[in-house]
Amino acid sequence: MSVTSMVVLGLSIATVLLLLGAFWATLRQDRKGRDSAPPAEVAAIEPPLAAPVSVHAHAGADYTDPRTIRVGDRIEVHGSPARVLGAMHISWQGQQWVEYLLRDANRRLQWLSVEVRAGEPPHLEVQLWTDVPTEGMVPAKSMLIMEGMEFFPIDRGTVAFRSEGDTGNPDRGLLDFADYRAADGRLLSFERIQGRSWTASYAQPLPPGSIAIVRRAS
Template identity: 75%
Template sequence: MSMTSVVVLGLSIATVVLLLGAFFATMRQDRKTERRRATAPPPALVEVPMQERVSAAGHVGSDYADPRTIKVGDRIEVHGAGSRVLGAMHVSCQGQQWTEYLLDDGSRRYKWLSVEVRLGLATGDPPHLEVLLWNDVPTQGMVPAKSMLIMEGVEFFPIDRGTAAFKSEGDTGHPDRGLLDFADYRAADGRLLSFERVHGTMWTAAYAQPLPPGSITIIST
C-alpha cells in the first residue's frame, strides 16, 4: 500500500471517530436533558388577576342623571314626558335590593319606575343598572302560573318568583312596611311581564319597558 493510501485511510478513520464521538456526546446530552425535564418540578401557575369590575353606574352622574338619586316629591321627565314622584317602595329579597317609584304624569294613569343594580348574566360580567318603566295590564282575575302563561296572545315563560320585604315612602297606596309576592316572566321576543301582590291584596300585572341611559331627567327636588 502506498504512502498516499495510508494517509487517506488514516484521515478517513479519524473522521469517522470524530463523527461517532460527536454523535455519542449528543446522545448523552439529550439523555441529560430528558432526565432534567423528568425530574424538574412543573412550572408554577401564574395567577392572572381578574378584571376589575366596572362601576355599576358607568357614566351616571356626569353624562346623565343617576336614577338612584330620585326622591319622593321630585319632578322628573321620562323620554321628555313630565311626572311627579308620588312615593317609593324600597324592596329587598335574598340580598337583592331595588326601588319602585310611583309616578303621576297627570293622566291619572299611574306608572311604576323600578331601579335596580343587577349582577352580570355570566360569571365575571360587571353589574349593570336596570331601569324599567312599568305599564299596567288588565289581569281579569288571573294569577301567576308556575309554568308558561298567555297574556294578550303572547306566551310568557317564568324566570323568577318569590316574596320580598318592602318599606314604603310617600304615597304608594300600600302600608309603611309589609311583604310583597312577585312572579316575573319573559316572552321569546324579550318582553317582560311581572305580577305583584302586597299581602292582603289582589294580584296586579304590568309590562316592562327598559329605559336606556339618559332617558330620565331630574328637573326639580
C-alpha cells in the same frame, strides 16, 4: 392426476384464498377507519342568547343617575313630565332596589324600578312598568298567555318592602311576585301585597338619558 399433484393444487388454491381473504379484510379495515375518522374540528355553535330585556349602562356624568330620585321630585321620562308620589324600598335574598310611583301629566300612574345588577362591573337596570288588566288571572308555574303572547316563568318569590310617601300600600309588609318573559324579550310581572289581589304589569327598559330631574322636592 397423481395424489401429489392434487395435494399441490389444493395447497395452491388454499394459499390464493388466504391471500384474497387477507386483502379483503385489509380493505374493509381501511374503509372502516376512514368512515370512523373524527371529523375536522369546527367552531362550536353556541345557542342563541335570550332576547335582551334591559339596557345595561353606567350612570355617568352625562346622564341623570336615577338612584338620586327622591319622593316629591318632578322628573321627565322620555321628555314627558311626571311627579314622584312615593317609593317602595324592596329587599330580597340580599338584593335591594327601589320602585318609584309616578303620576304623569294625564294623571296616569306608573312604577319606575331602579336596581343595581351584579356583574363585572355592576350596571343599572331601569324599567318603566305599565299596568295590564288581569281579569282575575293568577300567576301560573308554567307558561301563560297574556294578550295573545306566550310568557314563560323566570322567577318568583316573596320580598320585604318599606313604603315612603304616597304609594297606596302599607308602611311595611311582604309582597309576592312572579316574573315571566316572552320570546321577544318582553317582561311580565305579577305582584300581590299579601292579603290583596294579584296585579300585573309590563316592563319597558329605559336607556341612559331617558330620565331627567326637573325640580327637586322642597
